[in-house]
Amino acid sequence: MTSAAEVYLQEHEEELLRAYFDLLRIPSVSALPQHQDDVRRAAEWVAERLRHIGVPHVELLPTERNPVVYGEWLVDPAKPTALLYGHYDVQPPDPLDLWETPPFEPTVRNGRVYARGASDDKGNLFAALCGVEALVRTQGKPPINLKFFFEGEEEIGSPSLAPVIEAHRQKLACDFVISADGGMYDYDLPSVTLSSKGLCACEVVLRTAATDLHSGQYGAAVPNAVQSLVQLAATFHTPEGKVAIAGFYDKVRELTPEERAEIAAVPFNEQQLLERVGAKALWGEPGYSPLERMWARPTLDLNGIWGGFQGEGVKTVTPCEAHVKITCRLVPDQDPEEILDLIERHVTTHCPPWAEVSVKRFPGSARPFAVRRDHPALLTAKQVLRELYGKEPLAERTGGTVPVAELFQRLLGADMIFFAWGMPDNRVHAPNESYRLEDFRMMARAYTRYLEALAR
Incomplete structure (x- = not known):
């Protein structure tokens, strides 16, 4: 059954996409000093978007480099409190000559939005906010207590995050973190992420x-x-x-037989991977499958x-x-x-x-992260994905690094649940990065259901 929030997303899609494109036009490249003002502009844009949604308290937390956009909406002390994480900075667009259209002028082709940050992480971040907005517009407030934490240094290793989290432990206190940075295993193959390197x-x-x-x-x-x-x-x-x-x-930490069986249950086609990346053969540590090497070695x-x-x-x-x-x-x-x-x-x-x-x-080191399989917010995410896709979600790991996941776990005692819709062929960090409009819609819709389910 389609909820009122989902109807809102359908009826306001054009308006929401216009705002999404406005965010993509800001060249918030944190690695390049010449874009320092653009990074700040992106932070202010995201803060203003939170105010537009109705978040009662919004501020920019200063760091040694780029500010953290913080927001807080506490609706009921009896409800759980989730901290929604994402990042508004992006990778450099180079090499520019390989882009089919300008990297900071979003272009829609064949049902995809092409731009730097279209997926990582502006698309995922904004789709999550669309889900929150839809719930607020149809119910007057979010169904659980929400805090928002959007950083501007993820693409350079989040060097300022540990000090800012330590300085604001009480402000950031929460039951768990939801990451709007990450992805699914593949189209029509929903997944939950158990760890990051x-x-x-x-x-x-x-x-x-x-x-x-x-x-x-x-x-x-x-x-x-x-x-x-x-x-x-x-x-x-x-x-x-x-x-x-x-x-x-x-x-x-060696993989247990159960963990190896769990990874082996994930559909993997070596030939498809070779074709996707344009390689002739795979290479790596002997004694482990390609997925085990990519995810857990x-x-x-x-x-x-x-x-x-x-x-x-x-x-x-x-x-x-x-x-x-x-x-x-x-x-x-x-x-x-x-x-x-x-x-x-x-x-x-x-x-x-x-x-x-x-x-x-180099600065920016990060420790590995893992979440326990019986975490209530993880089980709820699996439930929502099961309802949306009509199939059991896969359990995957990521070979990438989200430094803040381990920081939240160690400094706040809050585990991170990855809930985002990046896909393997979105070409993040590469020319012609893109995000399917279908995935953008699915993520916004999923957030309305996930937050409702967490409240229950």
């Missing part, structure tokens, strides 16, 4: 001489920094794909490697310096700082004797 990052810098040298005069005698770094980088993995850093797996990725001459044509130099950037996705019970210690020890041990090496650690 942690993250740490560093850059390894290797030097072999005081300056670049003439390769004809010195190349046969003086070590080459690029060659030396490649030699070092090759020691990070075994040929089969296992991370070869001593101690890397020591604290990894730690990784070490070389994200960029450079040194010497990078321009067109030829420059005959023997480089004196080379760099490699590394990120690790972590699983329970790995600690980001301990993993960086292990990397530093490894590069010191395996560095060629003719070179010097150093490790630069």
